[in-house]
Amino acid sequence: MSFLSLSHLEKTFGTNRVVKDFNLSVEKGEFISLLGPSGCGKTTVLRMVAGFETPTSGGIVIDGQEVTGLKPNQRNIGMMFQAYALFPNMTVAENVAFGLKVKGVAKDKRDARVEEMLRLIGLPEMGGRYPFQLSGGQQQRVALARALAPSPRVLLLDEPLSALDAKVRVSLRNEIREIQRELGITTIFVTHDQEEALSMSDRVVVMNGGIAEQVGAPFEVYNRPSTRFVATFVGTLNVFDGAVTGPQSVTLAGVPVTLAEPVEASKGATVALALRPEAVQLGRVEGADVVLPATIESVEFLGSIIRVRARAGGSVVALDTFNRMDAPPPAIGAETEVSLHARDLIVLAG
Amino acid sequence: MMRVVAWGVFLLGCLFFLLPLVGMTEFSLKMRRGVYSFDAYAAVFGDPAFWATFGYSLALAAATIVVGVVLVVPTAYWVRLRLPQARPFVEFITLLPLVIPAIVIVFGYIRMYNTSSFLPLTGSALGTDILLTMGYATLALPYMYRSVDTGLRTIDVGTLTEAAQSLGAGWVTILARIILPNVMVAVLSGAFLTLAIVLGEFTMAALLNRPAFGPYMQLLGANRAYEPPALAVIAFAITWGCMGLMQLATRFAKHERAKA
Amino acid sequence: MPTEPIRRAPRRFPLHWLGILPFAIFATLFLILPTMRIVLGAFQTPDGGFTLQNMLDLNTDSIRAAYWTSIKLSFYTAALGCAVGFAMAAAVVFGGLPKGVRSPLLTFSGVASNFAGVPLAFAFIATIGPVGLITVWLRTEFGINLRAYGFNLLSFWGLVITYLFFQIPLMILIITPALDGLKREWREAAAVLGATGVQYWRMVALPILFPSILGTFALLFANAFGAVATAFALTGPQLNIVPIKLFAQIRGDVLGNPNLGYALAFGMILITAGANLLYIWLRVRSERWLK
Numbered sequence: 064m065s066f067l068s069l070s071h072l073e074k075t076f077g078t079n080r081v082v083k084d085f086n087l088s089v090e091k092g093e094f095i096s097l098l099g100p101s102g103c104g105k106t107t108v109l110r111m112v113a114g115f116e117t118p119t120s121g122g123i124v125i126d127g128q129e130v131t132g133l134k135p136n137q138r139n140i141g142m143m144f145q146a147y148a149l150f151p152n153m154t155v156a157e158n159v160a161f162g163l164k165v166k167g168v169a170k171d172k173r174d175a176r177v178e179e180m181l182r183l184i185g186l187p188e189m190g191g192r193y194p195f196q197l198s199g200g201q202q203q204r205v206a207l208a209r210a211l212a213p214s215p216r217v218l219l220l221d222e223p224l225s226a227l228d229a230k231v232r233v234s235l236r237n238e239i240r241e242i243q244r245e246l247g248i249t250t251i252f253v254t255h256d257q258e259e260a261l262s263m264s265d266r267v268v269v270m271n272g273g274i275a276e277q278v279g280a281p282f283e284v285y286n287r288p289s290t291r292f293v294a295t296f297v298g299t300l301n302v303f304d305g306a307v308t309g310p311q312s313v314t315l316a317g318v319p320v321t322l323a324e325p326v327e328a329s330k331g332a333t334v335a336l337a338l339r340p341e342a343v344q345l346g347r348v349e350g351a352d353v354v355l356p357a358t359i360e361s362v363e364f365l366g367s368i369i370r371v372r373a374r375a376g377g378s379v380v381a382l383d384t385f386n387r388m389d390a391p392p393p394a395i396g397a398e399t400e401v402s403l404h405a406r407d408l409i410v411l412a413g
Numbered sequence: 414m415m416r417v418v419a420w421g422v423f424l425l426g427c428l429f430f431l432l433p434l435v436g437m438t439e440f441s442l443k444m445r446r447g448v449y450s451f452d453a454y455a456a457v458f459g460d461p462a463f464w465a466t467f468g469y470s471l472a473l474a475a476a477t478i479v480v481g482v483v484l485v486v487p488t489a490y491w492v493r494l495r496l497p498q499a500r501p502f503v504e505f506i507t508l509l510p511l512v513i514p515a516i517v518i519v520f521g522y523i524r525m526y527n528t529s530s531f532l533p534l535t536g537s538a539l540g541t542d543i544l545l546t547m548g549y550a551t552l553a554l555p556y557m558y559r560s561v562d563t564g565l566r567t568i569d570v571g572t573l574t575e576a577a578q579s580l581g582a583g584w585v586t587i588l589a590r591i592i593l594p595n596v597m598v599a600v601l602s603g604a605f606l607t608l609a610i611v612l613g614e615f616t617m618a619a620l621l622n623r624p625a626f627g628p629y630m631q632l633l634g635a636n637r638a639y640e641p642p643a644l645a646v647i648a649f650a651i652t653w654g655c656m657g658l659m660q661l662a663t664r665f666a667k668h669e670r671a672k673a
Numbered sequence: 674m675p676t677e678p679i680r681r682a683p684r685r686f687p688l689h690w691l692g693i694l695p696f697a698i699f700a701t702l703f704l705i706l707p708t709m710r711i712v713l714g715a716f717q718t719p720d721g722g723f724t725l726q727n728m729l730d731l732n733t734d735s736i737r738a739a740y741w742t743s744i745k746l747s748f749y750t751a752a753l754g755c756a757v758g759f760a761m762a763a764a765v766v767f768g769g770l771p772k773g774v775r776s777p778l779l780t781f782s783g784v785a786s787n788f789a790g791v792p793l794a795f796a797f798i799a800t801i802g803p804v805g806l807i808t809v810w811l812r813t814e815f816g817i818n819l820r821a822y823g824f825n826l827l828s829f830w831g832l833v834i835t836y837l838f839f840q841i842p843l844m845i846l847i848i849t850p851a852l853d854g855l856k857r858e859w860r861e862a863a864a865v866l867g868a869t870g871v872q873y874w875r876m877v878a879l880p881i882l883f884p885s886i887l888g889t890f891a892l893l894f895a896n897a898f899g900a901v902a903t904a905f906a907l908t909g910p911q912l913n914i915v916p917i918k919l920f921a922q923i924r925g926d927v928l929g930n931p932n933l934g935y936a937l938a939f940g941m942i943l944i945t946a947g948a949n950l951l952y953i954w955l956r957v958r959s960e961r962w963l964k
Binding site: 415416418419420422423426429430432433434435436437439440441484485487488491492495496499503506508509510511512513514515516517518519520521522523524525547548550551606609610613614615616619620627630631634635641642644645648649652653655656657659660 | 689690692693695696699700702703704705706707708709710711714757760761763764765767768769770774780781783784785787788789790791792793794795796797798799800801805806807837838841842895898899901902905906909916919920923924934938941942945946949953
Binding site for chain 1: 856858859861862863864865866867868869872876877880881
C-alpha cells in the first residue's frame with residue numbers, strides 16, 4: 064500500500080477538462096516531480112492534494128486516510144508557494160511558529176521547534192527579522208521551514224524556485240533535496256523546468272493536456288521516452304525520418320540499421336527516429352553503425368560542453384562534445400562526418 | 414452563506430446611498446401641489462442669481478485651474494529633473510492643505526491681507542477674487558500635484574528634455590510644447606477634480622463675502638423649500654459629470670499607453 | 674543604475690533652486706504665512722505681546738463643549754465610516770459578488786466622497802428631514818413618527834448620518850486597493866498550516882490591514898473635523914461644533930476677543946495635524962510591509 068495515492072482524479076472548470084484520469088502512487092519518503100508546460104494541469108493536481116480545489120471525481124488517500132473531502136486545514140500538509148507567501152506582518156520566527164500556534168502547541172515547545180527549523184535551513188540568527196528584510200532565497204528557505212515545522216505528512220512544492228535567480232535556484236534546489244532526504248518526507252514538486260525535475264526527483268511525472276504521459280525515474284524518462292511529447296519536452300532531441308524495412312530494421316538516410324527493439328510499423332512506413340545530442344559523435348568512430356557526411360553550421364562553446372550543429376542526412380543535427388584542451392572545436396563550414404550507434408536510436412510513437 | 418451576508422451588506426449600503434438621492438429628486442419634483450413637475454427647476458433656472466453665481470464660480474474654477482497648472486507642472490517637472498533632493502519638502506507642502514482645515518486658511522487670509530496690511534487684497538473686489546482663486550488653488554494643490562507627478566513618472570523627463578535641448582528648444586518651449594502635452598491627461602484629471610471642488614466650495618467664498626455658487630446654495634436653502642433639493646440634484650449631476658470626465662481622461666490615458 | 678557623471682565639481686551658486694521659487698513664494702504667501710499668522714496670534718495679546726492667556730481662555734464650558742462635540746462627531750463618523758466602508762469593500766472583494774458591481778461602486782464612491790457640503794445637506798433634509806420622503810412615508814404608511822422617537826436630522830446624530838454619506842465612500846476608495854493587496858497565497862498558506870478562516874483573519878489579514886484601517890480612520894477623522902459647509906447648511910450657525918463656532922467668530926467676533934479666535938483655530942490645527950500625522954506614519958508602515 065503506497066503512502067499517498069491519487070486515483071482517477073478528474074477536474075473540470077466549466078467545460079474545460081484540466082485534469083483527466085490522473086493516477087499516481089507515491090511511496091513514503093519519495094520525491095516526485097510533476098513536469099510539464101504551463102496549463103498542463105500539474106498545478107491543479109497539486110492544489111487538489113492540498114485541498115484548494117475539489118476534484119470533480121476521483122479520490123486522494125494519504126497514509127490510509129481518505130482526504131478527498133477534507134478542508135486544507137484538516138489535511139496536515141506542508142506547502143511552499145512560488146511567491147514565498149510569508150506573512151509580512153510576522154517575524155521569521157513567528158512565521159515558522161504559525162502552524163504550531165494554530166494547533167495550540169505550548170510556547171516553549173514552539174520556540175524549541177522554531178530554533179531547530181531555523182538551524183535546519185541555515186538561518187539560525189534570522190528569527191527576529193521581517194520577511195521584507197530578507198533576500199528571495201532566504202525568504203523561500205523560511206517558507207520551507209514554516210511548511211516543515213508542524214511535521215506535515217506530505218510536502219507540496221509549487222514551483223518554489225522559479226522566482227529566484229539562477230545561482231540561488233541551483234543551490235536552493237540541492238538544499239531542499241538534502242533536507243527532504245534527511246527528514247524522509249514524502250514530497251510532490253511541481254515545475255516546468257526539466258533540469259530541476261531530472262536533477263531532484265526519485266521519479267518524474269511528465270504531464271501534457273491534463274494527462275500523465277509518462278511516469279518514471281529521471282534516467283528512464285530521459286533515455287526511454289514513451290511518447291513523442293515526452294521525448295521533445297524533456298531534453299533536446301534530433302529527429303530523423305526512417306523507412307521501415309523489416310520488423311526490427313529501418314534505413315536512415317539510405318543506410319540500413321538494425322534497431323535494439325522491434326518497430327511497431329508495417330514495412331514501407333516512415334517512423335521518427337530520435338537521438339540525444341550526446342549520442343552523436345563528430346568524425347568517424349570505430350564500430351559506429353551509421354556514419355554520415357556532414358557540414359558544420361554552427362558552433363556554440365558552452366565551457367565544459369561544445370554544442371555543434373551540422374547538416375547531415377537531410378536535416379540539422381545537434382551534437383554535444385566535451386571540451387578538450389588539445390582538440391579545438393571545428394570551424395564553421397568544415398566538411399566532416401558524424402557517427403551514431405543504432406542502440407541510441409529511440410523510435411517515437413505517434 | 415458568505416455570499417448571502419455579502420449581498421446583504423452590499424444592498425443595505427446601496428440603500429443608504431440611494432435613498433437620499435431618491436429623496437432629493439422626489440422632493441424637487443413636488444413644488445406643484447399634487448403632481449410631479451419641474452417647477453422647482455424652472456424656478457432655479459429662472460433665477461438670475463443662479464446664473465450669476467454659477468458663472469462666477471465657473472470663471473473662478475477656470476482661473477484656479479490655470480494657476481494650478483502654471484504652478485504645479487513646472488514645479489513637479491523641475492523637482493523630477495533637477496531637484497530630487499527637494500522632493501520631500503515639496504511633497505510635504507502639497508499635503509498641508511489636507512492637514513490644515515480650509516476655514517483656518519481663509520481665517521489667516523482675512524487677517525493677513527486686510528486693508529491695513531502690506532498686500533491689501535481684501536480691499537477691492539478684484540483683489541478678493543484673486544485671494545479666493547489662490548485659496549482654491551491651495552485646496553486643489555494636493556490633488557493637482559499628485560495627479561501631475563504620477564503623469565510625469567510615466568514619461569522619461571530627462572531624455573525628453575535633453576532631446577529637446579539638443580534641437581535648440583528653450584525652457585518655455587520645452588515646458589509648453591513637450592512636457593505639458595505629455596502630461597495633459599493627468600492635468601485634465603486634476604482639472605476636473607478642481608472644478609468639482611470649486612463649484613461646491615462654501616466656506617472660503619462665504620467668509621470672503623464673494624457671490625459664489627456655494628454661498629448662493631446655502632442662502633437659497635435657508636429661505637426656500639423646493640428649490641434646494643433641485644439644486645442638490647443639479648450639483649450631484651455636476652459632480653458626477655466632473656468625475657465621469659476625470660475617469661474618461663484616465664481611461665483615455667491607459668488606452669494611449671497601451672497603444673504605445 | 675548608471676553612475677552619475679562627475680561634472681558639477683566647481684560648486685556654484687545653486688541656481689537650479691530658483692526653479693521652484695514660484696512654488697515656494699505661492700506656498701509661503703497663501704499657505705504658510707496665513708497659518709503662521711493664526712498660530713502666532715494664538716499666543717499674542719491684542720497689542721502683540723506674548724501670552725498663554727488665549728489658550729487658557731479656551732477652557733470655557735461653551736468652547737470645551739464645542740471641541741468635545743466635534744471630537745465625538747468626527748470619532749463616530751470615522752468609526753462608522755470605517756466599519757461600513759470596510760464591510761462593503763470586503764463584500765465586493767471577497768464576498769463572491771459578480772465582478773460587474775465593483776467598478777460602479779468605486780465610481781460612485783468617487784462621486785459621493787466629493788458630494789459634500791451644502792447640496793448634501795439638502796439631500797438629507799429632503800429625505801429624513803421633518804417633511805422628508807422617508808419621514809412622511811413612515812408616518813403615513815406605518816404611523817411611525819420619527820420625531821416622537823427622538824430622532825431629529827438637525828441634531829448630533831442627524832449630522833452623523835449625513836457625514837457618513839461622504840465618509841463611507843472615502844473608506845471604500847482607500848481600503849479596496851488594500852484588500853486587493855491581500856495575496857491569495859497568504860490565505861492558502863495559513864489554511865495549509867492548519868488555520869481556520871477566523872484564525873487567518875485574526876492572525877494574518879487584519880494585522881496586515883490594521884495600519885491601513887487605522888490610517889484611514891485618522892484621515893476620516895480629520896475630514897469630519899474640518900468640515901463646515903454640510904453642518905452649516907443643515908443646522909445654521911447654532912450647532913455648537915468647533916468649525917461652526919470659528920465660522921461665526923470670523924464673521925462677527927462672537928467670542929468678543931479676536932485672539933481667542935486664533936486660539937480656537939490653532940486647536941483645530943493641532944487636532945487635524947495630529948490625526949494626519951498618524952495617517953502618514955501608519956501608511957508608511959503598511960507600505961513597508963507590502964513591498
